[in-house]
Amino acid sequence: MSIRELIELSAAEALRRITAGEISAAELFDAYAAVPDELNAYLWRAEPGAADGNGAGAGAEGPLAGLPLAVKDIFCTEGIATTAGSRILEGYVPPYTATSVQRVTDAGARILGKTNMDEFAMGSSNENSAFGPVLNPWDTSRVPGGSSGGSAAAVAAGLAPWALGTDTGGSIRQPAALCGIVGLKPTYGAISRYGMIAFASSLDQCGPLTRTVTDAALLLRELQGRDERDSTSVGIEGGVELPSREDLRGLRFGVPRELGPDAEGIEAGVREVFERTLRRIEELGGEVDECELPHSRHGISAYYVIAPAEASANLARYDGVRYGMRDPDARDLTGMYERTRGRGFGAEVKRRIMLGTYALSSGYYDAYYGQAQRVRTKIAEDFRAAFESFDFLVTPTAPTVAFELGSKTDDPLAMYMNDYCTVPVSLAGVPAISLPGGLAQPDGGGPELPVGVQVIAPAFTESKLLDAAYALEQAIGFDARPPGFGGGEA
């Protein structure tokens, strides 16, 4: 098979062919490793022929049979540099591997590379990476979304069959939407976060970015589970079933008024694809009705207190003492901390540390952090109430298609609004999947770009969510490839 034919295969199909002896895992690995990365999607890449010596275990056995996998550079990988997109961790080689990565490599996956990301996962465009932005394979003048932008672009462009990402407020779902692939944020607690560099610990979750819903299920099945090294991990009871559902009969889909097609800032093209998707749901026998999540309109406000507050505490560890860079000129300890952090962190990370430190400081704690946590309670209650009447909720994943590089970098609040539809889900801790609904032009015209549809489910019902998403995926039949697929040569 040609490189192009190999990288066209979904992970599940590649797995089938490896198992049947039609292709070898090494051949597939080398095909991916040979595709030129013109998008800055990778921060580190394995060489062709490195399938057996890339930090993963030996032998292409186990349920994932040697399938190559891209890993967001936020996961610690023993012996492979891990930066989280930050200068402050430049040159850091972790002495241990994250549980999630260990699980999939134990299952037979092979690490193709570490993907670029917004610094410490803070961002919605990948422009906050200290190592340069990732470009969107659909249009290289546009962003891939973030923070798992490198993972999303790599999967969309044929640089990896699938990838691991992390999602705190939308960092898997939004880039998946902007790159035209599938992104799943599992329930909070489904997957161990041991060795996953922490941003906001009450929200961070690991998950798959894939080209198909079946691939997402395949990867989640290996990732999920309790880990005694992460006491917040509980796993998914009963495990994960591979999806097979062909219709949506008897299922009720709620469209939250606050996050639906008429919410503020939703582009016309996004609305059109979303409404077409709702009709598909009905054609498949699903019921679609409007519903309410009244407090979700305060999601961004609550999130941008809670996440920075937790980040300011989590990022206190980057002090130039135990790992990463140290400013060489400081004469005393406090000066060393301040200079190292001042030079090591980028603008957005500093902004969030400042915001979080302010919100937690004496006299402001209850007004900001306490109040945001109470809003969070109300948001979670809204979701619970909605799930009494509906099996799933559906929203656009992001308000717009991929936007141009540089267009929002001077306006942090405009950037934060990208997460409008994804943040409430994170605050409620429930699972959600973004799948490609179709292509649409941005407001103001231009080439057609992918639009994502978000399907949200009650906590720990991933198998049902994947089943419904699979039926919808088959009906939508999205099979467009970006012009940059496989390095651009069709």
Added chain:
Amino acid sequence: MIDREQVVHVARLARLELSEEEIERMQSELSGILEHVDRIQSLDLSEVEPTSHVVALENVMRPDEPRPSLPRERALEPAPDPYEGAFRVPSPNA
């Protein structure tokens, strides 16, 4: 809303050195973000319990038994200035 003095104070709490230009920019950016965030101040939620974690888990226990951990040399490897089995830091009196 956020003045220079507050920015400097918070930066000190966060152990973050900021340039003059960053202090300027931080004043307007933080003010803008906080203005948006302040919308939640008007909600009466005094009777609502705050949520710190969405998964109802308390006191996850395990037996307190000594087990092998990362060897000291491995833990020290990524350090900028390891010295005699410890992390060395600058001291003005050293």
